[in-house]
Amino acid sequence: MNDTYDIHMLEPERVMFSRGQGGVFQGVINGKPYEELVVFRAFPFLYTTQYISIRDAKGDELGIIRDIAQLDEESLREIERELQFRYFLPRVTKVGSVKQKSDLWLWELQTNLGPTRMAMRNLHEHMQFPSGNRIILTDINGKRCEIADWQSLDSHSRTQLTDVI
Amino acid sequence: MSILEKLPDKIRAQMSDEPLFSAKTDLRNNGHFGEQWITFTEREILLWETDGLQYFNLKVEDLKEARAVNGVGGGTLLVDTKKGPVVVARYTAALSSVFGFAAKLLTAIAKDEERPMASEKEFPRYCPTCENPLSEGSQVCPICKNNGKVIARMLKYAKPYKLQMIAAGFLLIFTTLVELIPPYLTKVMIDDVLQPKNMGSTLLMVVIGLGATALVMSVMQTVRGLIGVWVGSKLMGDLRKDIYSSLMRLSLAFFDRRQTSQFIGRVNSDSEAMRQFMTDGVIWVSGESLRVIAIFIIMFGLDWKLTLFALLPMPFMVVVSMKLWPKIGRRWYQQWRSIFRLNVLVGDSLQGVRVVKAFGQEATEMSRYAEANREVVRHNIRIEGLWQGMFPLFSFIAGLGTLLIWYFGGQSVLREELQLGTLMALIAYLTMLFGPLQWVSQMINWASNALSAADRVFEIMDTPSEVPDVRDPVPIGVIEGHVRFDKVTYGYEKHHPVIKDINLQVKAGEMIGLVGHSGAGKSTFINMICRFYDTDEGSISIDGVDLRRISQSDLRKQIGVVLQETFLFDGTIAENIAYSKPDATPEDIMRAAKIANAHDFIVRLPDGYDTRVGERGHRLSGGEKQRVSIARAIIHDPRILILDEATASVDTETERQIQEAITRLVKGRTTFAIAHRLSTLRNADRLVVLERGKIVEVGTHEELLAKEGAYHKLVEAQQELSKIKGVEG
Ligand SMILES: Nc1ncnc2c1ncn2[C@@H]1O[C@H](COP(=O)(O)OP(=O)(O)OP(=O)(O)O)[C@@H](O)[C@H]1O
Ligand SMILES: [Mg+2]
Numbered sequence: 001m002n003d004t005y006d007i008h009m010l011e012p013e014r015v016m017f018s019r020g021q022g023g024v025f026q027g028v029i030n031g032k033p034y035e036e037l038v039v040f041r042a043f044p045f046l047y048t049t050q051y052i053s054i055r056d057a058k059g060d061e062l063g064i065i066r067d068i069a070q071l072d073e074e075s076l077r078e079i080e081r082e083l084q085f086r087y088f089l090p091r092v093t094k095v096g097s098v099k100q101k102s103d104l105w106l107w108e109l110q111t112n113l114g115p116t117r118m119a120m121r122n123l124h125e126h127m128q129f130p131s132g133n134r135i136i137l138t139d140i141n142g143k144r145c146e147i148a149d150w151q152s153l154d155s156h157s158r159t160q161l162t163d164v165i
Numbered sequence: 166m167s168i169l170e171k172l173p174d175k176i177r178a179q180m181s182d183e184p185l186f187s188a189k190t191d192l193r194n195n196g197h198f199g200e201q202w203i204t205f206t207e208r209e210i211l212l213w214e215t216d217g218l219q220y221f222n223l224k225v226e227d228l229k230e231a232r233a234v235n236g237v238g239g240g241t242l243l244v245d246t247k248k249g250p251v252v253v254a255r256y257t258a259a260l261s262s263v264f265g266f267a268a269k270l271l272t273a274i275a276k277d278e279e280r281p282m283a284s285e286k287e288f289p290r291y292c293p294t295c296e297n298p299l300s301e302g303s304q305v306c307p308i309c310k311n312n313g314k315v316i317a318r319m320l321k322y323a324k325p326y327k328l329q330m331i332a333a334g335f336l337l338i339f340t341t342l343v344e345l346i347p348p349y350l351t352k353v354m355i356d357d358v359l360q361p362k363n364m365g366s367t368l369l370m371v372v373i374g375l376g377a378t379a380l381v382m383s384v385m386q387t388v389r390g391l392i393g394v395w396v397g398s399k400l401m402g403d404l405r406k407d408i409y410s411s412l413m414r415l416s417l418a419f420f421d422r423r424q425t426s427q428f429i430g431r432v433n434s435d436s437e438a439m440r441q442f443m444t445d446g447v448i449w450v451s452g453e454s455l456r457v458i459a460i461f462i463i464m465f466g467l468d469w470k471l472t473l474f475a476l477l478p479m480p481f482m483v484v485v486s487m488k489l490w491p492k493i494g495r496r497w498y499q500q501w502r503s504i505f506r507l508n509v510l511v512g513d514s515l516q517g518v519r520v521v522k523a524f525g526q527e528a529t530e531m532s533r534y535a536e537a538n539r540e541v542v543r544h545n546i547r548i549e550g551l552w553q554g555m556f557p558l559f560s561f562i563a564g565l566g567t568l569l570i571w572y573f574g575g576q577s578v579l580r581e582e583l584q585l586g587t588l589m590a591l592i593a594y595l596t597m598l599f600g601p602l603q604w605v606s607q608m609i610n611w612a613s614n615a616l617s618a619a620d621r622v623f624e625i626m627d628t629p630s631e632v633p634d635v636r637d638p639v640p641i642g643v644i645e646g647h648v649r650f651d652k653v654t655y656g657y658e659k660h661h662p663v664i665k666d667i668n669l670q671v672k673a674g675e676m677i678g679l680v681g682h683s684g685a686g687k688s689t690f691i692n693m694i695c696r697f698y699d700t701d702e703g704s705i706s707i708d709g710v711d712l713r714r715i716s717q718s719d720l721r722k723q724i725g726v727v728l729q730e731t732f733l734f735d736g737t738i739a740e741n742i743a744y745s746k747p748d749a750t751p752e753d754i755m756r757a758a759k760i761a762n763a764h765d766f767i768v769r770l771p772d773g774y775d776t777r778v779g780e781r782g783h784r785l786s787g788g789e790k791q792r793v794s795i796a797r798a799i800i801h802d803p804r805i806l807i808l809d810e811a812t813a814s815v816d817t818e819t820e821r822q823i824q825e826a827i828t829r830l831v832k833g834r835t836t837f838a839i840a841h842r843l844s845t846l847r848n849a850d851r852l853v854v855l856e857r858g859k860i861v862e863v864g865t866h867e868e869l870l871a872k873e874g875a876y877h878k879l880v881e882a883q884q885e886l887s888k889i890k891g892v893e894g
Binding site: 116 | 192236237238248252255495
């Protein structure tokens with residue numbers, strides 16, 4: 001079963017995730033319990049809930065989950081939370097304003113994780129357009145936010161964005 | 166101790182001990198934005214709400230270790246307790262250095278080791294006035310710095326050409342004044358000659374006057390134009406030189422994160438935008454505003470009431486310009502970004518043109534280009550369209566003023582309150598106002614383009630080098646070659662260390678072989694010796710002098726490197742070999758080539774040492790390129806020689822020859838060699854085995870084999886491989 005030269009896909013029914021008392025992500029994989037597990041997205045931009053690499057605390061891969069939607073309810077909830085913790089990428093729900101003050105771009109944003117501000121030295125290195133209408137914003141300190149589809153934001157946000165896209 | 170920000174009194178009041186550490190998180194425990202406070206003392210770790218409510222506590226005696234686990238864009242402070250791991254706090258990437266330190270301090274407390282001292286680097290700094298982040302190493306807050314300074318800084322480049330600019334200015338003033346004469350002469354002509362039908366000498370005088378002014382004007386325009394071109398080209402030259410030298414001054418880390426071909430276009434286009442503003446822009450603005458003022462003074466002198474009509478549309482135009490100003494700036498930037506993306510794309514696919522062809526992906530590249538190109542076209546139309554629309558609008562509005570003057574002026578003429586010539590002169594002056602008006606919109610365009618270009622240029626110039634030279638470097642002269650690594654830790658991205666806690670003492674003249682799996686950090690190790698990057702922790706010294714205190718040019722003079730990626734410059738083979746020693750004699754060049762076992766193949770080339778190798782040396786085979794770069798590394802007789810996979814692309818026989826030559830050469834020189842083919846390192850005095858950034862074994866080949874550790878495994882794996890292949894390992 002464990003062919004080291006092939007990708008090891010985990011069977012959804014043989015995987016269970018939960019959260020330990022200390023708030024740490026843990027689980028049972030193929031019958032073996034782990035008190036700390038780490039999740040990695042193999043394609044953080046393209047597939048956010050698919051192809052999730054599950055690794056132990058040392059970073060060795062235990063296997064890959066093809067799609068977390070196939071997991072049971074509790075596992076799904078916990079892995080979703082863990083992904084959100086590890087890939088801290090708040091989703092922008094509203095763009096309050098984009099201002100250029102001397103040589104810094106200041107963004108006021110509303111996200112699904114609360115309001116935040118971002119400061120960028122320039123746009124050409126801090127805005128990425130991975131595909132379609134998706135935008136990834138990175139600020140001076142490395143904080144990142146995502147606009148899943150800027151076309152579907154409200155009109156105020158779109159107006160703010162027209163001159164920066 | 167390490168108190169970063171002032172702990173709210175409500176929290177402080179509840180603590181009995183003085184906190185060892187306190188910090189504000191920027192995420193709540195559930196991963197949402199928000200603030201919580203973490204404090205710890207020698208006895209317990211506490212987490213607080215900002216209003217002083219205690220959220221969580223943990224006794225230090227339960228603690229085994231603390232870790233800052235960094236995810237992407239944020240991280241978690243985890244502690245390992247006897248009952249398993251526990252999440253203490255979460256934070257965004259902005260605070261990862263603070264929590265990295267917190268984890269170290271906690272671990273030290275738990276294990277009762279010496280408490281680490283916080284260094285300046287660990288704490289992000291914020292501007293005291295506006296609370297925005299300060300970039301590393303800079304003291305000025307970019308927000309509180311205003312645009313006026315950018316312009317002032319830009320104008321500094323014009324300073325050396327003050328005299329010429331002033332001369333051009335005087336010529337301009339003079340032309341402007343001369344230009345104002347013809348309409349006045351027309352007035353004289355109509356009122357004093359044509360209407361009274363007075364055929365005197367006046368007509369001839371007026372015509373001669375008109376001719377003379379035309380002549381003077383064209384001569385002065387030519388002279389001014391020439392000065393403009395001269396100053397402009399010089400200025401642009403200065404700018405380009407400055408941009409380029411600031412690029413060269415930047416450290417490798419800057420280029421690691423960026424696509425380098427982008428800078429080719431930037432150096433030229435940004436300096437052109439700035440030049441345009443400074444020469445044409447500044448001269449025109451001052452000239453044209455002068456003209457506007459002069460015209461108004463004359464017009465007021467002719468008939469002040471009618472002139473007021475001409476002024477009517479002015480406020481409107483000022484308001485429109487102010488409104489459009491930021492928009493135009495942004496559109497210029499957008500346009501620039503689309504060109505930037507196009508350039509990056511072109512640079513990329515042309516550099517990799519061999520790969521493109523090898524996989525037959527020309528069509529894909531073309532369609533990628535077409536897409537980016539469409540964007541550029543779209544933005545071009547947007548920005549050009551905007552300002553093409555602006556000028557007609559402005560002239561139309563200004564034209565309304567003319568209409569009013571025609572109407573009311575015409576009435577006055579009919580009532581014989583005004584002379585016809587005066588009216589004609591007024592109209593003529595008003596038309597002359599359109600010139601400056603056009604320049605208003607043009608100027609807005611230029612200025613915003615130049616400002617955004619200047620921003621980008623100054624950003625490059627202001628980026629501090631990550632490996633700065635100290636003010637008074639220690640003169641090292643010719644070094645002996647002792648190299649010492651002292652607890653060196655480094656990561657290309659902070660808090661993701663690639664080499665960890667490296668301790669190594671290398672005697673002068675020793676040959677060290679570095680081995681380890683791919684990605685173990687071998688190249689990074691030697692990058693540190695060359696000081697391409699500075700250590701995050703610990704220090705490296707050569708002959709007992711810290712690398713950071715040696716000037717980089719002195720250091721590189723003592724080091725010869727063959728990098729893993731061989732790169733040859735566009736030029737002849739001889740030029741490439743003599744790169745680090747431009748005064749090398751042909752004999753030196755041949756001697757170096759001979760040692761690198763390159764002499765024979767070079768001489769056999771039709772053009773010998775004068776063969777042009779073209780960009781990146783594409784005309785040579787992989788192994789030939791490597792040999793040329795070995796020659797380049799040894800020609801200046803370095804005291805420390807670094808060979809990163811220097812002979813990976815040559816056959817074993819050639820390698821043996823190079824090795825023998827190098828062995829002779831390395832006598833008395835400190836050498837670091839990296840090789841996957843372990844036989845390459847058989848002459849090494851000591852082998853250093855790296856695994857995931859840590860030194861796991863050090864010793865001679867025999868010692869390490871006897872130890873049956875990591876090195877033994879590597880050797881065995883390789884022997885197995887060569888058995889299969891049936892070649893010597
Ligand atoms: N410029 C860089 N920016 C970011 N990460 C880098 C950079 N260069 C190397 N790394 C990372 O650092 C680690 C060590 O790389 P390094 O080049 O030192 O390995 P190596 O031991 O020389 O491997 P190899 O034998 O394949 O040449 C790798 O994981 C690599 O991904
Ligand atoms: Mg390497």
